[in-house]
Amino acid sequence: MFLHSLRARIALVFVMLMLVAQAAAFVVINSVIVKNAHRNAEEQLSVAERVFAQVLHGNSEQLTQAASVVAADFGFREAVATHDGKTVGSALRNHGDRVHADVVMLVDLDGKLIADSADVGHEGMAFPFPKLIRTVATKGDASSFGMIGGRAYQLVAVPVKAPITIAWVVMGFAIDDALAREMSSLTSLDVSFLTVNDNGEWGVLASSLPQDARAALKDQAQLAEDGYATRILRLHSEGQAVAVLLERSMNEALAPFHRLQSTLLLITLLGVIVSVVGSMLTARSVTRPIAALAQFSKRIGRGDYAEPIEIRQNDEIGELARAFNQMQEGIAERERRITELAYMDRLTGLPNRALFNDRLQQAIAAAMRGNHPLAVMMMDLDRFKYVNDTLGHPIGDMLLCEVAKRLRAALLRETDTVARLGGDEFAVLLPTDDLPAARLLAQRMLRALEEPITIEGQLVDVGASIGIVTFPHNGTDMNVLLRRADIAMYVAKRSNLGYALYDERHDQNSAERLSLMSELRQAVEHDQLTLHYQPKVDLATHRVKYVEALVRWEHPTRGFVAPDQFIPFAEQTGYIKTISRWVADKAIGQCAAWRAQGIELAVSVNVSARELIQSSLPETFDALLHKHGVAPEWIWIEITESAIMDDPNHAIETLDRLHALGIRLSIDDFGTGYSSLSYLKRMPVDELKIDKSFVMGMSQHKDDETIVRSTIDLGHNMGLKVVAEGVESQEMLERLRALRCDLAQGFHLSRPLPPAKLEAWLAEWTVGNQQALAVAREQT
Ligand code: C2E
Ligand code: CA
Ligand code: CA
Numbered sequence: 030m031f032l033h034s035l036r037a038r039i040a041l042v043f044v045m046l047m048l049v050a051q052a053a054a055f056v057v058i059n060s061v062i063v064k065n066a067h068r069n070a071e072e073q074l075s076v077a078e079r080v081f082a083q084v085l086h087g088n089s090e091q092l093t094q095a096a097s098v099v100a101a102d103f104g105f106r107e108a109v110a111t112h113d114g115k116t117v118g119s120a121l122r123n124h125g126d127r128v129h130a131d132v133v134m135l136v137d138l139d140g141k142l143i144a145d146s147a148d149v150g151h152e153g154m155a156f157p158f159p160k161l162i163r164t165v166a167t168k169g170d171a172s173s174f175g176m177i178g179g180r181a182y183q184l185v186a187v188p189v190k191a192p193i194t195i196a197w198v199v200m201g202f203a204i205d206d207a208l209a210r211e212m213s214s215l216t217s218l219d220v221s222f223l224t225v226n227d228n229g230e231w232g233v234l235a236s237s238l239p240q241d242a243r244a245a246l247k248d249q250a251q252l253a254e255d256g257y258a259t260r261i262l263r264l265h266s267e268g269q270a271v272a273v274l275l276e277r278s279m280n281e282a283l284a285p286f287h288r289l290q291s292t293l294l295l296i297t298l299l300g301v302i303v304s305v306v307g308s309m310l311t312a313r314s315v316t317r318p319i320a321a322l323a324q325f326s327k328r329i330g331r332g333d334y335a336e337p338i339e340i341r342q343n344d345e346i347g348e349l350a351r352a353f354n355q356m357q358e359g360i361a362e363r364e365r366r367i368t369e370l371a372y373m374d375r376l377t378g379l380p381n382r383a384l385f386n387d388r389l390q391q392a393i394a395a396a397m398r399g400n401h402p403l404a405v406m407m408m409d410l411d412r413f414k415y416v417n418d419t420l421g422h423p424i425g426d427m428l429l430c431e432v433a434k435r436l437r438a439a440l441l442r443e444t445d446t447v448a449r450l451g452g453d454e455f456a457v458l459l460p461t462d463d464l465p466a467a468r469l470l471a472q473r474m475l476r477a478l479e480e481p482i483t484i485e486g487q488l489v490d491v492g493a494s495i496g497i498v499t500f501p502h503n504g505t506d507m508n509v510l511l512r513r514a515d516i517a518m519y520v521a522k523r524s525n526l527g528y529a530l531y532d533e534r535h536d537q538n539s540a541e542r543l544s545l546m547s548e549l550r551q552a553v554e555h556d557q558l559t560l561h562y563q564p565k566v567d568l569a570t571h572r573v574k575y576v577e578a579l580v581r582w583e584h585p586t587r588g589f590v591a592p593d594q595f596i597p598f599a600e601q602t603g604y605i606k607t608i609s610r611w612v613a614d615k616a617i618g619q620c621a622a623w624r625a626q627g628i629e630l631a632v633s634v635n636v637s638a639r640e641l642i643q644s645s646l647p648e649t650f651d652a653l654l655h656k657h658g659v660a661p662e663w664i665w666i667e668i669t670e671s672a673i674m675d676d677p678n679h680a681i682e683t684l685d686r687l688h689a690l691g692i693r694l695s696i697d698d699f700g701t702g703y704s705s706l707s708y709l710k711r712m713p714v715d716e717l718k719i720d721k722s723f724v725m726g727m728s729q730h731k732d733d734e735t736i737v738r739s740t741i742d743l744g745h746n747m748g749l750k751v752v753a754e755g756v757e758s759q760e761m762l763e764r765l766r767a768l769r770c771d772l773a774q775g776f777h778l779s780r781p782l783p784p785a786k787l788e789a790w791l792a793e794w795t796v797g798n799q800q801a802l803a804v805a806r807e808q809t
Contacts, residue, residue, distance in 0.1 A: 035319065036312040043308030044301065051297040058293055062286045070258040070277045077216035077275050078260055084212060085264075088202055089172035089185055095128040096187035096200040106191050109135065114144060121146040121198070131203035132182055135189075136162065137196050149177050158267045162186050162197050174204070174266035181222060181234045181271055204271070206235045212273075213237035219276040221246055223261075224269050234271070246274065256280050318346045322353055334361040374449040376426055377433035385448035385456055389507050392460040396500055403500045404467035406457040407514035408436075408474065409522060411492040413453035418678045419707075420487060427484045428491065429453065435477040441470065456514070464499050464530070471495045471528040494521035495528035503531050523597075525701065548584070549595060549604055553611055557583050560615050561781035562632070564791070565752055565772040568765060571798050573791060577633040577667065577774065578616040579781045580608065596637070605637050613653055617664060619784055621657040628788065633665040633695060638672030642679050647686040654690070661691030667718065669697045677708055688713035695752070700736055709747065717744040721755025721775075727764065734764075741770050 099105055099120060108116035117135055125133035125146050133146040136156040143152065156162070157177060164171040165186045172185050184201035188194040202208070204222050212220040221236035223246070233243045245255070252259050258277040263270065325338045337354040340347050372384035380388070389405065396403045410432065417425035429449070436447045436455060446458040457474075459467055475493060482489045496517025504510045513531045521529035552558050562576040582590040599605040613634055620632045640646050654661055666687060673680040673696065684694055695716035696709075700723050719740050726733035737753065744751035753765045756775030765773055779790055 034316070036309075036316040039312035039315065040305065040308040043311070044305050047301055047304035047308075051300050055293060055297050059290060062289060063283070066279065066283045066286055067258065070279060070282045073216075073218065073277055073282075074258060074260040074275055077218045078262060080216050081212060081220075081262065081273060081275070084215065085172070085183065088183055089170075091128055092130060092172070092183070092185040092200045092202065093170050093187060095124055095130060096133075096185055096198045099124040099133075099200075100187045100189040100198045106189055106195075109143075109189055109196050110191055117144045118146065125200060128200075129202075130200045132177070132184070132199070132201040134199040135196055136186070136199055138194065143196060149180075156197075156199070158184060158199075160267050161199070165197070166194075172265070174264045174271045176224070176269050176271070180204070181224075204235055206237070209235045209237040216275065219274075219278070221274040221276070223272045223274055225263075225272055226269070231274075252276065258282070315346070318342065318350065322346075322350060325353060325357075329357055329360060332364075334358075334364075377430050377449050379433050379437070379455075380446060380448040382448065382450045382456075385446060385450065385458065386507065386511075388446050388460075389458055389510070392458060393500060393505065393507060393510075395460065397505070401461055402463040402502070404459040404462045404464065405498050405500070405510050405514050406459075406467060406471060406474075406528075407450075407496045407511070407518045408455040408457070408493050409518055410453035410455075411494060411522065412674060413491060414676055415674055415708075416489055416491065418676075420484075420489070424484050424487065424489070428482065428489055431482050431484065432478065432491070435480070436474055439470065439473045439477045441466075441473075445470075456511075464497070464502075467497050467499065468528070468530075471497060475527050493527075494518050496521055496531065497528060498531045545595070545598060546602060546604065549599060549608075552582055552584070553607055557585070558608070558611060559583065559783060560612065560619065561783055562619075562630075562787045563774055563781035564779050564787070564794075565633075565774045566778050568762070568770055568773055571801070573794060574629065575631045575633065575665070575772065576787065577635075577781075578612060578619070579635070580612055581781075600637050600639055603639070605639055606643070609636065609640055610649060613650060614656075617653045617657045617659050620663055621659050622784075623788075624659070624663075626788075628791065631663045631665055631693075633667050635667045635697070636672075638669070638675050641668055641672055641683050642676060644683060646683055647690055650687065650692060651690055662693060665693045665695050665716070667695045667697040670699050670701060673708075673712070681708075681712055684713055700740060706743075714749060716750045716752060718752045718754055718774075719770075724753045724755045724761065724765075724775075725757065727761065737765075737770075738768050741768050745769070 102120060102124075105117065105120040107113075108120065121133040121135060121144055124130075132149050134142055134150070134156070135144040137143050140156050140159050140162065142150050142154045142156055145151070150157075158173055158175050161171055161173045161175075161184060164173075165188065170185065170187070172183060174181060174183055176182075181204035182201035183204060184199055186197045186199045189196040189198055209220045209222060219237050221238060221243070222234040224232040224234060226232070229248070231246055231248065233246055236243050236246075238246075246252070249259050249261065256279045258279055260275040262273045262275070264272060321338065334357055337357060338350050340350045340354070342350070372381055372387075373379070374381040392403050413425070413428070416428055432455070433447075433449060436457070440447060440457075442459075444460055446460075448456050448458075450456050457470065459470065462470075474495065478491060478493050482491065496514045496519070498504065498510050498514045498517060500510060503513050517529045517531040520532075521527060559581050560578045561581050562578055564573045565575040565577065566573055580592050580596075582592075582595060584590050596605070596608075599608050616632045616634050620630065623630050636646070650664070650666075653659075654664065668680070668684075673684075688694060693715045694713060695718055696712075696714055697718050698720040699717045700720045717740060719737055723733045723736045723740075727737055741751045750771045752772040752774060753761075753770050754774045756762055756765065756773045757777050759777065761775075762773055762777060779787075782790060
């Protein structure tokens with residue numbers, strides 16, 4: 030665990046290195062010291078050996094000289110020759126004492142003791158070292174070691190000449206502890222004199238060692254083991270072998286080095302401690318900034334870019350810290366960019382749907398906590414597609430930017446949000462406002478868009494539809510609020526109201542919608558739908574050549590359901606396709622049936638915006654015309670103006686194909702869809718139907734009459750027939766006739782009727798017409 034940290038590992042490596050280095054130095058130095066001590070000891074031994082030889086040689090010279098002096102003394106020689114024992118004895122003693130000889134003897138030519146100064150031997154005894162005398166006789170002088178009476182001596186012999194050799198003077202020093210100590214002080218070694226028997230066993234003759242240490246002197250191997258360097262010198266001896274043992278205690282020899290060793294050990298130890306502390310500090314100075322960087326990157330990980338890391342160092346770690354700071358800035362910048370891209374609409378710079386939803390969610394939470402209302406508005410531009418298609422996408426984009434600018438300017442408060450949800454759809458969030466404020470803002474927004482917009486010299490005219498919901502009145506869930514704002518917006522659009530507040534009646538709940546859907550399916554399958562036909566009367570001839578087919582639903586339990594109540598729903602769900610096919614089949618079949626009866630009626634069929642976009646519409650009609658054997662010019666198709674203006678290019682394409690089949694086209698509800706003249710010119714239409722709201726308003730409002738009149742003129746100028754619908758009175762009929770309107774349709778003439786009733790009405794109308802014509806003819 031401890032070793033997982035970088036700091037510990039660095040410290041450990043340092044300490045190990047240091048230890049190895051110190052240990053190696055210690056071992057090397059130590060071995061040098063020991064080797065040196067041994068060499069020193071050896072050298073000392075060699076020196077001692079030479080000194081020893083020198084001393085022995087000196088002793089031998091001294092003895093020889095003293096002996097020679099005695100031997101040369103005239104009186105002594107005479108005493109020897111005359112066998113004067115007394116004189117010989119005192120002369121020997123005197124001269125021996127002068128050099129402190131321990132033994133002085135006179136030996137005759139037969140090798141027998143004549144005199145002995147120290148009474149070591151006795152008169153007449155054979156001299157124990159004949160070889161010494163033989164050697165001196167041949168070589169001139171000699172020295173030897175030997176044992177006399179259990180003691181060892183260094184001996185020399187000198188001839189007594191008169192003038193031929195008549196005897197031998199032998200003089201010697203005893204080998205005793207005093208000599209050993211003297212030698213020891215000269216060589217600073219322990220010196221012992223030993224006898225060595227035939228088995229190599231040692232006996233101690235004399236020694237510089239204290240008494241108790243002498244017992245340990247057994248053999249050289251034992252001494253080496255005990256820590257002594259030794260040297261053995263065999264002395265030239267007669268009889269039992271005599272040797273000198275020189276000893277050097279290695280412990281003593283090493284003593285000064287031991288001090289050096291402990292000093293060295295101390296230094297090593299200090300080195301280790303210093304290196305431990307040093308490596309810890311180094312490790313910390315490395316790992317502390319690393320820990321700080323790790324902390325810093327964790328902060329970045331959490332998305333905290335508030336502060337950069339502090340840089341104190343100028344080394345690699347400082348460089349790393351700088352790189353971290355650059356990375357932090359880079360990440361922060363990119364995140365800003367990403368957030369911008371994720372939450373901004375790039376064209377207009379307004380918040381996008383994601384951000385709007387975010388803010389709405391937060392606003393809802395805040396409103397719940399604070400127990401206050403909030404309002405949401407959904408806005409859709411009218412005729413935007415038309416602008417986009419006619420003037421091009423770049424203009425469309427500029428228009429959206431201009432709209433965005435105006436909406437932003439229309440906001441009253443900083444806290445309000447206007448967002449572009451996509452396409453020409455915008456949304457507004459008023460986080461603390463209730464209905465009155467929302468209504469006011471909706472009006473401001475609409476007014477802002479009423480101001481003419483000029484883009485690259487082109488005057489562009491757009492309007493908008495706004496749906497308003499409030500929290501908590503219309504819901505407390507974000508998705509519910511948004512969906513309901515959308516529904517309210519569609520209500521505003523359909524009814525040309527500008528803005529609309531959400532109302533529950535707009536929005537059947539989904540269960541109800543689901544059952545309506547299945548009921549609508551049954552309606553087609555169980556033949557609950559029927560078609561009623563409403564005649565269009567020719568205002569000039571009073572003849573009826575055209576009828577409009579209008580769908581009816583005889584619901585088994587609800588009774589009669591008006592098309593306004595299920596057609597919009599069918600459009601939303603896509604079921605309109607099935608209904609339309611059914612209607613077209615039925616209407617074209619009816620047309621064929623009437624023709625077979627000799628009733629020549631052209632039948633108009635209503636088509637929804639959705640189907641217009643659907644490109645298979647012409648094929649469907651073509652197939653039905655063939656199925657029933659009906660000529661295409663007997664069938665008319667009515668399309669509302671707003672359906673065309675939703676997507677003019679697409680609509681024109683489908684209309685062209687229908688027209689190519691020979692089918693006639695009529696623009697329904699004309700006057701409500703803001704179509705431009707240039708568009709009308711491009712469309713292959715044959716008829717305009719003035720919206721019934723203008724026709725019915727004609728008697729009250731001057732404006733409406735103006736619209737009706739100018740529509741009639743416009744249609745005629747373009748070579749189109751003009752139909753007025755919603756004619757509810759004779760007065761309206763007369764007025765329209767005066768305005769030279771071509772056809773009239775309305776309750777005043779006839780309600781939409783089932784086929785049989787229409788046939789009856791037609792018969793009556795024709796008779797009435799004839800009578801009226803007859804009356805008219807009579808009057809003229
Ligand atoms: P629309 O195409 O404008 O049809 C004319 C509507 O005006 C019919 O309502 C008709 O009954 C009504 N009307 C006729 N004369 C008068 C009058 O003098 N005064 C008044 N107040 N109203 C009059 P209806 O049949 O309820 O149809 C409503 C709408 O339903 C139609 O408006 C049409 O848009 C749609 N619709 C009807 N049948 C079909 C169909 O088969 N297919 C499609 N796609 N839509 C249909
Ligand atoms: Ca119609
Ligand atoms: Ca109409």
